[in-house]
Amino acid sequence: xxxxxxxxxNRTGENLKFVADGQHHVLVPGDNYGFVEPHAYFAMAQNxxxxxxxxxxxxxxxxxxxxxxxxxxxxPFSTEELLESYDQDERFNRAASGMxxxxxxxxxxxxxxxxxxxxxxxxxxxxxxx
Numbered sequence: 001x002x003x004x005x006x007x008x009x010n011r012t013g014e015n016l017k018f019v020a021d022g023q024h025h026v027l028v029p030g031d032n033y034g035f036v037e038p039h040a041y042f043a044m045a046q047n048x049x050x051x052x053x054x055x056x057x058x059x060x061x062x063x064x065x066x067x068x069x070x071x072x073x074x075x076p077f078s079t080e081e082l083l084e085s086y087d088q089d090e091r092f093n094r095a096a097s098g099m100x101x102x103x104x105x106x107x108x109x110x111x112x113x114x115x116x117x118x119x120x121x122x123x124x125x126x127x128x129x130x
Contacts, residue, residue: 002036002038003036003037003038004036004037005033005034005035005036006035006036006037006039006040006066006067006068006069007031007032007033007035007066007067007068008027008031008032008035008039008040008043008064008065008066008067009030009031009032009064009065009066009067009074010027010028010029010030010032010063010064011062011063011064011065011073011074011075011076011077012029012063012076012077012082013029013076014029015027015028015029016043016047016063016064017046018039018042018043018046018047018064019042019046020038020039020042020043021038025039025043027043027064031067040064040066040069040072043062043064044062044064044065044072045062047062047063047064048060048061048062048063048091049061049062049063049077049081049085050085050086050088050089050090050091051084051085051087051088051090051091051092051093052085052091052093053091053092053093054092054093054096054097055092055093055094055097055099056097060091063077089102089104090102
């Protein structure tokens, strides 16, 4: 990718990941140098604050900001804001968008149990007992 050099800012206290141009990148908390302008789009789009997107305008808050760009804030999120976003199941803020609350649908079938489940977990690398 080509473009002007920028500094991406991780606004949380944990590492964030994003993929751009087929390469995987990790953003440590705080300032991250060595990126170009197109990286900002991918980093921000792939790390939204869950429950912050407006359904009609598709504006959202991102866990990533760009230093020196007032339209992409770099102020860290508070612990309360992050904990609240962890409870959200989707990107949209249904209350602010005037949408009906989401419903969780129970699974139709019980989860697998016994020998089949443990063998399946082991074959898929899920840490089963086999």
